[in-house]
Amino acid sequence: MPSLDLVLLSAHVALGTLAVIAGAVALAARKGGKSHVGAGRVFAISMGLASLLGAALGALNFDSLWITVHAGILGATLMVSGVLAVRIRAQGARWGFIAVAILNAFNASALFAAGYYATTLPEARLFGFASADYFFLFGLAAIAGVGDMRMVFGPNVSDRHRIAQHLLRMCIGFFIAAGSAFTGPGASAFPDAVRTSGVLSLPELTIFCLMLFWLWKTLRRPRALRAS
Template sequence: MLPELLTLFHVLSGTLCVGAGGIAFLAPKGRPVHRAAGTVFLVSMLATALSGAVIGVLEPARLLITAFAGLLAAYLVLTGWRTARWRTGRPGGFEWVALVAILAGTAGLATLAVLALQTETGRLLGFAGEDYAMLAMMSALGAVADLTLLIRGPLSPRHRIARHLWRMGLAFFIAVGSFFTGPGARVFPEALRESGLLSLPEGLTALLILLFLVRTLFKRSRRDPGAAS
């Protein structure tokens, strides 16, 4: 009974997460709509991530990867949310705790990827080694960025926004993938699933993340047109 209720909660919160994330992503940044949708995205993303993690722990033989994906998604939105609320751009104890957590997740995913690739089928606990490796690389990206931040110190306002953007964006990408081509795809007709069209939202999301990052990092300042990006 508990796994079924958790799964229902996971699906409903994930659906809300995708909708709110899309609005926050496309709305003018800093405006009330963006902030409201971002708050809904944060809460619903944490709900779906943590419920997914619990489901993965309860059913490790079938969904262990979900536990790691949930950890990664929660890490991304929490560190992204935290970054948006910095006033000095200076990291603190929260970032050290987050670094330890994501390093543990990266090590676990890398181990599963190696074990899966060593099997005859290239799969372990229902998933391909490449699936574990992809999540491991995402986790490693966050860990490297955190370690660099902790060594170098405060970020400039522009890089603080970029850090917030790519972390929230990557979490949204994970949610979109889970909904359209992952477990959530079961709500769509089989013909649509087999058409390949459901992979388009993932590609579009990735493209938008890159475009917003480029605009954030390389757009010239209005106050100083000659400023380096």
């Protein structure tokens, strides 16, 4: 009978693969169109579930995968807040956003603390990961945290900024999913020649550039792109 770790890992990989495919479709499709909305929903659900499973795997194997607990929490909060960003005016949405913002703040603080503690250890590594890895995730969580404060406490959150926050969260989540698949643990599925060529870094670079493009296009428009 398969072990719990194997079951969780298999489900995590399957959902993560689905998230990468759906994220690529959503990013390439016309924003606000049926393809974008449909693929976006699949991405948000599969990425959220994959993140939670990743966090569970990290907790079960904390001695070697503890950082995935933080990465999983970050991925899940990004998906929830990304959806809530376009529904912030719906009844109860603001309270949900506040709850997610608090969880994200605790996670960001824990990432910074872990990164700082790692710098005091031999080779600056904690549970197998370098301090820079913790600080990198802290940076992503901090970016989302600034947006959290803007969405919760901003007196006048325009449609453009709602959509920009949605784009930012979904693209960071997609960046994490692609990184896990191509330059993280998923890289082991590729031949050595491919791994050492640098080509596996292209998806992350592409996502980052497209994120900047769509943020610029959204924020410069007189009216935001429609989202449902």
